[in-house]
Every structure is written in C-alpha cells, then in structure tokens.
Amino acid sequence: MIKFRKGICIIMSLLVLLTACGHQQDSERMTISSVIEFTTGNPSEASASTSETLVTSDATVQMETGQRESGGGIVVANIYGESSFFSGRVINFGKENPAYGIEYLAAYEGAEPDRILMEVANGKGPDILYLSRRDLEPLQANGALGEIGQFISDENRNALLPGAIQMGTYEDKLYAIPLSVYVRSLLTSRDYWQEESWTVEDILSVLEERHGIKGLFVDISGADEYYYNMYFMIGIDIKHSPFIKDDNSVFDCQEFRNLMVIIKNMTHNANNNSTAEDRMLPLTEGNYLGIECFFRDMKSFCTIYEKMGENANLVGYPCDMGNSHYLMDNGMLVVNQNAVTKEGVSELINDLLGLESQKFVNYAISVRTDIPESQLIYDKTSKKYIWMSPNNNGFQLSAKADGTSYLEEYLWLLKSAVPAAFDSDELFSMVMEEANGYFISDKNVDEVIDTIQRRVQIYLDERK
Secondary structure (H helix, E strand, O other): OOOOOOOOOOHHHHHHHHHHOOOOOHHHHOOEEEEEEEOOOOOOOOOOOOOOOOOOOOEEEEEEEOOOOOOOOOEEEEOOOOOHHHHHHHHHHHHHOHHHOOEEEEOOOOOHHHHHHHHHHOOOOOOEEEEOHHHHHHHHHOOOEEOHHHOOOHHHHHHEOHHHHHHOEEOOEEOOEEOEEEEEEEEEEOOOOOOOOOOHHHHHHHHHHOOOOOEEEEOOOOOOOHHHHHHHHHHOOHHHOOOEEOOEEOOOOHHHHHHHHHHHHHOOOOOOOOOOOOOOHHHHOOOEEEEEEEEOOHHHHHHHHHHHHHHEEOOOOOHHHOOOOEEEEOOEEEEEHHHOOOOOHHHHHHHHHOHHHHOOOOOOEEOEOOHHHHHEEEEOOOOEEEEOOOOOOOEEEOOOOOOOOOHHHHHHHHHHOEEOOOOOHHHHHHHHHHHHHHHOOOOOHHHHHHHHHHHHHHHHHHOO
C-alpha cells in the first residue's frame, strides 16, 4: 500500500506510483468507514463538541466495507484527524439542507486516508476533503483539485486572515483553505531586546553582551534541546536562513561557526525551571533568552502580558527567514475537481467559513479576522473582558492598566503571521544529522561545518 502521508512527494514519482497502484484489489481495502446520511428536514444546532461518530434522531448511520461509490449527494471526507468543529458543522448543515444529500465520512484511521487519496488522484473519491497540507500539495500538482476560491463569497473572503489565504494559494489561485489555525512565535524580555524583530546576528550579539543569560530557548513542551535551539534559529524556514543564498550553501562562514559553538555551550547549561503549569518561568524567573509560544486563542496571547506586562516582547523567530510569526493549520479544506459543478458545494463551504459557524471554533483560532471583535465584550462589574462562545466555554481576559483590551495587538499578530514552510524539513534534518556530531560527540566543529556545507550544496544542486 502506497503511503502518501510521508514527506513531500516529487510529482513525477507520484504519478508513477499512482499508475502502478491503480489496480489494487478491494480485498486490500477492507476497512470500515462511518458514513452519516442526512434524511430529514428538522434542523437543530449541532454543537462543536459533536463527536465524529455522533448519531442523532435526524441521521442514519451506515457501516460499509470496501470502496464506497458516491451517489448523487455531496460526500464529505475527513482524512486529517478528529475535528469536532468540522464534523459538527457538516452534520448541522446536512440536517438543515437535506436536499443536498450530505454524507460525512470520518476516514482518518488505518488505511482509509491512503485509499481516499488514491481515489482522488485517479479522478474519483469524495467531493469535499479535509486533509493535511502535506497531502494537499501532490493532489494540487496532479490537477485533482478544483479552485476552492471560486466558491467562497466576497463577504467571507474579505474576512479571511491573509495567511490563511496564502496557505492554500498556488500560482495565484486558491485551492485550499484552513478552517482554523494557531500561531507559533518566540517570546523574550525587553530587558534583553527592545526591537520588534531580530536576526541571528542580533541574537548572537545579545548573548555576547548579556552574560547573565545562561540558556537559549525552551520549547512549548518545556524542553531545552540542541534540536530546538537550532530549529528556532534557522530551521523553521531554513531555505531563507542567512546560510542559504541564491540557492547556494554558505554554511562555511564565521557566523554559523559562532552559532554552532553557542548552541553547544548554552544548551542544557541553564536551570530549566519550566513546569506544566507555567511554561514562562524560564524567562520570567530563570535565565533563558526566550521561550516558544503556541497561541490557540486570545487567552493564551493575553497571558504573556498578564505575567510580564510591557516587558513582554513577542519578537518571534529570527526575521532572516522572511518573517517572525508563523501560522499553522489544523487541516485544509479542498474540493475534488469532479465536484465543482455540484449543487450545494458552494453553500457548504461558505457555511463552514461563515461568521456564525466560525464562532464554534474551539481550542483554535478562527480564520476570520472579525471573530475576535464579535466575541469580545467588556464586563463593567468585573472590569474584565470576556470571550463569549456558543459552546459555553468562554473565558475572562485581563485588561491593560488603562482599561483597554489587547485586541489590537492580537489582531496584528494574526494578520502578520505567514504559513510555516514544511518543504525544508528534509534539509534541516540533514543539517542536524551532521551538527549532532559536534553537539553530542567530540567531532571537530570545523570538520562538521565543512560536511554540512558540502551536503547542503549537493542537495541544492540536485534540485536546481
């Protein structure tokens, strides 16, 4: 069975593999899919906490084996992973619009994702698909996907985060859109760095001047490791790091040597006092330069200012790589090329992206820029801001000293974050494979750098 979910597929290789695997027997695909068909017209709101296998009085559940042939309705398949928001909203739409014959498949376990990817690549399969960015790119390059942008209303499109649109755009055409996102960034103290962004060179200068800093960064899980310290410096988009210029390797320079030495000397050097209850301790009460942050809602964003006040500097990753803050998806929505003329496709897509549906996004950030303002209210009694939620899981947010909210700063972060690049993971792994020879053994740093320089250049030359 071909595994489409491992790494980046080279397009020509994908086509060959698809051809070679096009005659698999159904006996190899004997996996169970849950299919929900909506048969009545009694609409009732489906909560965002609806599970993937929810059965209501208004829906019938079929359990089938083998390859399933679509009827005249709209088949919606989730091969990304469990998503209560996606399943809940599709279920709700199907109940409110029974004429469209919506069928929902939770097909993200076992061999189901690979089977469905194979079907779509061969011009068959579900009409609407919820999948990962890694699975998306080969299908788009193969011409298997329709332009989802043609279905999105102007009202919805104008409200979408710029990074969300960029994430699914290929050659100026929108083929995919995330339904929710989160943001990755780095946080430091203004005691260490005052500017709004920094470079690798800036970080090395700070470490040279501030002798009280004993550690580099702590990742979101509280780890202080060689891998993450190198990744935060150059790995999140290594092709745009200072050490690759015009598709040429320039790792054999003094700046990279200094970086290697700093990472080796300062990793595991400080007292890592991070706890599961407070990941900010290495920065607020320790002697680390910074910590990694994942923002999945406005509460996590406001927490850093609640604890550090104006001393918090969400400086982000080194801007040598083109940006400082990165947008991460929780799955991508696409349309099968063969479904672009189906009635109801546009309506479902716009329902998922609409303001009322997006209010149900839970433990993640909506892709709409107007959601924060629409859900934030000020409570005069508590003198706090409250994030309202139809899921009944809203939360309080601290206000600034002057009584205003952090809404402006939060929106700025969301709008400035760009999609994280995952197409350089292979290259970064290559660099780390050699760098570990210096970090965790007694290999000479200059010999390691020479090897990195040669290997990266060969890698780049092969892809020119």
